[in-house]
Amino acid sequence: MQAAPYTLSPEDLYLFNTGQLFRAYRTLGAHATEWSDKNGVRFAVWAPNALAVSVVGDFNNWDGKEHRMEMAGTTGVWVLFVPQIGEGERYKYEVIDAHGRRKLKSDPFAFRSELRPNTASIVADLDLYEWQDQAWMEQKRRNPPYQRPMLIYEVHLGSWKMDAPEQFRTYVELAEELVDYVADMGYTHIELLPLGEHPLDRSWGYQTTGFYSATSRYGPPEGLQKLVDRCHREGIGVLLDWVPGHFCRDDHGLRLFDGTALYEPSDDRLADKQLWGTLAFDFGKPEVVSFLISNALFWMDVYHIDGLRVDAVASMIDLHFDKPEDRKTNNRYGTSEHLEALDFIRTLNEIVFRHYPDNLMIAEDSSAYPAVTMPVYLGGLGFNYKWNMGWMNDVLKYMETDPDHRSSRHSLMTFSLWYAYSENYVLPLSHDEVVHGKRSLLHKMPGSYPEKFANLRLLYGYWMSHPGKKLLFMGSEFGQFDEWKDFTGLDWMLLTYPLHDSMHRFVRRLNRLYAELPQLWECDHHAxxxxxxxxxxxxxxxxxxxxxxxxxxxxxxxxxxxxxxxxxxxxxxxxxxxxxxxxxxxxxxxxxxxxxxxxxxxxxxxxxxxxxxxxxxxxxxxxxxxxxxxxxxxxxxxxxxxxxx
Structure with a gap:
């Protein structure tokens, strides 16, 4: 029991304000505790420019006059202990913002959220699950990833299997069905599309409102813990797509949280991600750095995630990324490098590897920025892997070419070996390549119907034998013909057709052959x-x-x-x-x-x-x-x- 949960630790508040509180989720947010011999919940939220903040919920009929918070000195953090409530309580923060307007905001550090379209936060204790993955954790320490096979199955949980629109499998159901399938197919890892709470199903989680709240679409948080635990007990690592580059504009989320640009930059040219309809984080604010790095560690601490695939790195580090001329800005040296974002990424990777030296930090980076997978102390960004987008683009361009005309594009298949050892690469055949009119991998292949399958088997053979770790998006293993439809399940009925069933058997055999042959993975990083x-x-x-x-x-x-x-x-x-x-x-x-x-x-x-x-x-x-x-x-x-x- 904490002696004074109401006041918070001055040291924690100092570290939060200086960008060094790397487990800020233990201080901010809603925590069931005891104070003055009373059980209740301590609430803490950062809103430095708010005129007043209250906690509202079912326990006070959502009336902001009942439970007004107090600011802890000049830290910008408001705090309140509410007695006689506990786990399962719905709540929000009523913020009287810098302009005197009343807003209801979800908790940025909420551990659980209501099922959309509702947006209240829910008090939750995430320390109750009894983990059984100690053997996995120990073997991970003994076996560095660089000399091990890495064959990743990329999954969107909502559409892997779906009985009807919006009738999703639960985390607990997936802990059986999905994990059994992945183990049978011979994959070494599952990579999950983002699981932070998000209001729109079809954003796939990339437009997040609840960075600490595992989406409620698939059940409560302990269900996700069970899913990860089951993966580990079956020898399967779990990676999570993580989105620190931007956040959703929905009004209950982070946008203008206290009436000012708090989590986002005040310069709209820096804040506005017009291409995605989102807002960028302000990497120059120490509290935002504390928020984001704490979030990375949170998924590893609480859900035992084995690594993060960091989304859209190119958009974070380039001030000009996908911006028209009138929206471009430069740094203090007159160039387009986002210096604060680069500093954030370096600090992020240093802190993650300080606490989890055996985990993975993978950059989804389409830029040519150098030394992405070089350690920070040697001048790099500090990731241990990077998606090889150049390889993916060249190879798919070649494979889409009619075989009779491939001789003139031969270098597309060989150029990657000129730079294959400049970074530690993952070769991705990901969801990005089978949506938005790009067609499925099978549909991209030229020729007659049997030739399409022959081309796809050939592509997989070359991919599996090329240096670099591997990632394949769900459905590609049996030749999904339509591009990925996020609103329905995969077309599993295709397995009743001989060519699709044969493709499925082929991929299972190829996966297992990959695992059996150290020549295909042990020296991926040695020319x-x-x-x-x-x-x-x-x-x-x-x-x-x-x-x-x-x-x-x-x-x-x-x-x-x-x-x-x-x-x-x-x-x-x-x-x-x-x-x-x-x-x-x-x-x-x-x-x-x-x-x-x-x-x-x-x-x-x-x-x-x-x-x-x-x-x-x-x-x-x-x-x-x-x-x-x-x-x-x-x-x-x-x-x-x-x-x-």
């Missing part, structure tokens, strides 16, 4: 573990390369035919002599392919080719990826291979 065999065969639209790992001397050889021409006897160089075994052929009939005969084993022999000591000759069907591995590695041949650092 000497990747070697082109033939990078220049644009005429035939064929690429071949091999990959190495620290833990094995055996290379894995990959060859991809992006043309619609089959090559019955295609010869290419390989790094070692001996017998090679076929691990994957995307043309297999069981995967929906043509099933053209390809031997399971072939012998590497003369002549040397492509600068390699020997070669193999194989049938290479059209629109096919094949993965081969030497059956035995002669010790005397190992010196011919690059050794990963």
């Amino acid at each position: 000497d573990a990747f070697t082109w065999i033939d990078v220049n065969n644009a005429q035939q639209s064929v690429l071949s390369f091999y990959r190495l790992a620290r833990s094995t001397d055996t290379p894995v050889v990959i060859i991809c035919n992006f043309s619609r021409h089959a090559y019955p006897a295609y010869r290419f160089g390989v790094p070692l002599p001996g017998r090679y075994r076929l691990l994957l052929n995307t043309d297999e009939a069981d995967y929906g392919g043509n099933g053209l005969p390809v031997p399971e084993v072939t012998e590497a022999d003369e002549p040397p080719m492509h600068g390699k000591p020997c070669s193999i000759e194989i049938p290479l069907p059209a629109l096919t990826c094949q993965i081969w591995i030497p059956e035995e590695v002669p010790a005397q041949s190992l010196s011919s291979l690059a050794t990963p650092i």
Whole structure:
């Protein structure tokens, strides 16, 4: 029991006002406690320019005259202890703003919110759930992510499965059905689209009003805790899309909270995100820094989230991002870098890794800003991964090209290796690429209906064997044909059709093969573990390369035919002599392919080719990826291979 919950800690208030209270959610917001031998709730809210603030709720008939708050000195934080109320109480803050206007505001630090369209905050205790994921937490400490497989299944919980519009699966139901599915498919992580409370279903959570309040659409907070716990007990990490760059304009939220630009900049050119209809955070205010960094730690502390995918980094760090000329501003040096946002990001990553050194901080960054995944102490932004948007754009542009014309765009598939090791990359095939008229991945593929599936299997084979961790959006694993429809569930009935069912089996096999082969993930960040065999065969639209790992001397050889021409006897160089075994052929009939005969084993022999000591000759069907591995590695041949650092 706190001795004086009513007054708050002067040290905490000082740290909040100086941008250093990194667990501010323990001080501000609504907390059930005891004071003067009475049980009740302590409320605290930051509103420095308000003329008065009251707590209103069912307990006082929403009458602001009943429970007026007091400001704690000159800190801008208003505080009040209300006796004889507790968990489950609905409440808001009645703010008499700087202009004398009365507003009802939701609690910025609320742990729970009403189901939309209602907007009241709810008193909640988030410390009651009994976690059972200790083994997961321990193994995470023992196994750094860089040398581990990372295959992320990106999920929008509301539309993964839906019985009818707005009839969502609950967190508790998803803890069984979704987790069983993800484990069976062989994914290592789930990435959840944002779960902070938001008023509009179709914003998918990217326009947030309740940054500390897990959305009530899918049930109470303990349901989300159960979902994460179940993931961990099944060996699955949980990542969360996190949106610190902007917030929703709805009047019950953060906008003009005390009648002034409080969470947003006072300069409308800085505040207004016209493209998204939202407002940017003011990263120059210390209290906003405390609010946001505390929020990052909150999801890790309270919900055991294993990492954050930080949304829209490019829009945060560039003052000119998507702005017309008359809305652009420059920093004090006359350039477009948002210096306060960059400082915020560096501090964010330093603090997160100080408390959670084994977690992930992933930048969704479409810019060319350097050293995004370099540590802060070396001059970087401090993330440990970045989405490779360049790879994604180039590869999809190439794959959408008719196979007969791909030879002229060959460099789109090879350019990424020039910069693949400049950052720690995730290769995303995300929700952003299958909405807003962009079409699904399957629908993007050219050619006849069977060719579309062949192209998609080929794309997945190349994606899985290219250096970098992996992310795939839900539905893409079985060839969702329509683009993602956020208002209905995925088209699971497609699994009754043979080609979609075959695609589903193929992706499960590819996922499991990825996990089994350290060559495909152990040295993602080391250039000497990747070697082109033939990078220049644009005429035939064929690429071949091999990959190495620290833990094995055996290379894995990959060859991809992006043309619609089959090559019955295609010869290419390989790094070692001996017998090679076929691990994957995307043309297999069981995967929906043509099933053209390809031997399971072939012998590497003369002549040397492509600068390699020997070669193999194989049938290479059209629109096919094949993965081969030497059956035995002669010790005397190992010196011919690059050794990963």
